Amino acid sequence: MISEAEKVQGTPQQKKTHCEHEGECMKLVQLIVDGQATEEQMAQFKNNMAKCLPCENGYELEKCIKDAMQLRIEKKCVPTSLIDCIKKKISGL
Amino acid sequence: MSEQEEIPTLQTYSETEKHRVFEKEFMPHIDSMYNFAFRLTNDEDDANDLVQDTYLKAFRFINSFEEGTNAKAWLFRILKNSFINDFRKKSKEPSKVDYQDVETTYNSEEDAETTQTVDLRAETVQDLIGDEIANALNSLPVDFRTVIILCDIEGFTYEEMAKILDIPIGTVRSRLHRARMLLKEKLKSYAKNLGYDVNADTLAEN
Ligand SMILES: [Zn+2]
Numbered sequence: 001m002i003s004e005a006e007k008v009q010g011t012p013q014q015k016k017t018h019c020e021h022e023g024e025c026m027k028l029v030q031l032i033v034d035g036q037a038t039e040e041q042m043a044q045f046k047n048n049m050a051k052c053l054p055c056e057n058g059y060e061l062e063k064c065i066k067d068a069m070q071l072r073i074e075k076k077c078v079p080t081s082l083i084d085c086i087k088k089k090i091s092g093l
Numbered sequence: 094m095s096e097q098e099e100i101p102t103l104q105t106y107s108e109t110e111k112h113r114v115f116e117k118e119f120m121p122h123i124d125s126m127y128n129f130a131f132r133l134t135n136d137e138d139d140a141n142d143l144v145q146d147t148y149l150k151a152f153r154f155i156n157s158f159e160e161g162t163n164a165k166a167w168l169f170r171i172l173k174n175s176f177i178n179d180f181r182k183k184s185k186e187p188s189k190v191d192y193q194d195v196e197t198t199y200n201s202e203e204d205a206e207t208t209q210t211v212d213l214r215a216e217t218v219q220d221l222i223g224d225e226i227a228n229a230l231n232s233l234p235v236d237f238r239t240v241i242i243l244c245d246i247e248g249f250t251y252e253e254m255a256k257i258l259d260i261p262i263g264t265v266r267s268r269l270h271r272a273r274m275l276l277k278e279k280l281k282s283y284a285k286n287l288g289y290d291v292n293a294d295t296l297a298e299n
Contacts, residue, residue, distance in 0.1 A: 082145065090149070
């Protein structure tokens with residue numbers, strides 16, 4: 001089955017399966033995933049994605065891990081006793 | 094270390110204003126602060142102490158905080174410094190010792206041009222449960238854990254992280270890169286324990 005993304009970007013078979021500048025590509029992927037890329041880096045990344053399978057897979061993986069960190073790690077609620085304690089100490093200052 | 098160092102202009106809040114600013118600017122971040130403290134210490138009592146220390150310091154140094162500026166980053170920086178200076182010395186954290194090794198080993202992280210990739214698939218990560226992901230994060234040395242928490246969980250920018258951690262932006266980037274590499278190794282070993290052949294193709298899933 002061909003996904004929507006593949007129709008736009010070309011099938012994986014047409015993409016190169018080995019990336020000769022993977023180190024650089026992955027640094028770019030990090031900037032993209034973290035929302036810290038410039039317009040120029042963004043364009044460069046899109047260009048990479050269109051023809052490079054390791055880049056595409058690398059992006060998918062980093063994005064997935066980042067989402068997991070954000071959404072799937074349990075967030076603790078601060079104990080109300082701590083809030084009360086801080087407020088009490090502050091009001092005594 | 095003084096939290097006053099970086100901020101040149103001191104405010105002159107009245108006592109009433111101090112309490113108002115504290116309530117309005119600092120208290121809304123207490124959940125994030127508590128979670129950060131818990132992830133650093135891996136212990137609820139220690140997290141309590143660390144957050145309380147931080148908020149009392151924040152109040153004491155409130156004149157170094159300009160209302161309307163980035164309170165969250167300011168508080169995180171105080172918490173991180175408290176953790177390093179007062180807390181880690183007496184911490185029960187087992188990784189305390191290897192932390193020193195890691196620090197020495199990775200002091201050259203700026204030059205680190207590691208290009209090796211970890212053989213792990215996005216689908217595999219999706220199948221891990223939250224606890225496994227949390228355990229993988231917790232098993233990282235504290236400096237690496239910290240950058241991932243700040244970036245991925247708290248959503249700070251590299252610039253904010255540089256200020257919180259007192260390191261150059263380039264170091265933020267390279268430390269993050271390395272932290273994620275280690276994290277992928279950990280996730281991969283969890284996946285392996287679950288019986289995934291991480292090298293297998295999608296064929297296995299069909
Ligand atoms: Zn590439």
